[in-house]
Amino acid sequence: AVLTFLILFLSEIIPKTLGANHWRKLAPSVSVCLFWMEKITMPLIWMSQKVTNLLGKGNNGQYIRQELSAMSKMGKDTGELSEQESQILTQMLSMKDMHVSDIMTPRTVIFKLSTHITHAQFTNQYLSSPFTRFPIYQGDRDNVIGYVNRNDIILQSRQTPDIEIGTHLKTLLAVPSSVRVLPLFQLMIKRNAKMALVVDEYGSSEGVVTIEDIIETLIGLEIVDSKDLAPNMQALARKLWQRRIKNKGLVIR
Numbered sequence: 001a002v003l004t005f006l007i008l009f010l011s012e013i014i015p016k017t018l019g020a021n022h023w024r025k026l027a028p029s030v031s032v033c034l035f036w037m038e039k040i041t042m043p044l045i046w047m048s049q050k051v052t053n054l055l056g057k058g059n060n061g062q063y064i065r066q067e068l069s070a071m072s073k074m075g076k077d078t079g080e081l082s083e084q085e086s087q088i089l090t091q092m093l094s095m096k097d098m099h100v101s102d103i104m105t106p107r108t109v110i111f112k113l114s115t116h117i118t119h120a121q122f123t124n125q126y127l128s129s130p131f132t133r134f135p136i137y138q139g140d141r142d143n144v145i146g147y148v149n150r151n152d153i154i155l156q157s158r159q160t161p162d163i164e165i166g167t168h169l170k171t172l173l174a175v176p177s178s179v180r181v182l183p184l185f186q187l188m189i190k191r192n193a194k195m196a197l198v199v200d201e202y203g204s205s206e207g208v209v210t211i212e213d214i215i216e217t218l219i220g221l222e223i224v225d226s227k228d229l230a231p232n233m234q235a236l237a238r239k240l241w242q243r244r245i246k247n248k249g250l251v252i253r
Contacts, residue, residue, distance in 0.1 A: 133148070
């Protein structure tokens, strides 16, 4: 026990304390010592690397992620990091293996409009809708062909009330449900896309995901657009879908 204490005190605590307090004075001389120590012990370093390669390196990346996640939690507990900072770090580390299907709004609860709705119909029926972007379908409701921006319709509704909202159609980026969130985030930024359509292997729509969904997942906070009338768009979409099902007298089990 005494030997362990001496090793810990003399080789860990004292050197680290001196290095933290007097690093500027010690850096030149210590760097020279470390350089020659590395040269002298190079054969041992080479041999240990060979042995390690033979035994297998294991999943070092996974260990590093676990260590970083644990450090963020420790930082929050000690007060070095705020709860929000710790949450952002944890969310960023967990997004590596996250697929777009994990964060999308499912097809069954998407609030979408027909391409044949006119400006006047939109103003009368959907002006109070809390959404700022609307997926547009043609024919079958699952045949989503793009989306329209609420403001584009409002600006033109008075001058051209009989024009269909499909004239404001914007291209909707289509991605497979198996794509990971971070590559999709980079692609949407590169193409300046606000919304993407998630499709299965047969090309059928499964849901939609917005740039806000990805950022909210990244930072772990809900983003509310200045024009949004509801803070949680996905929850609101599900609520509206459940209301439509109830009004039609259907029972979902």
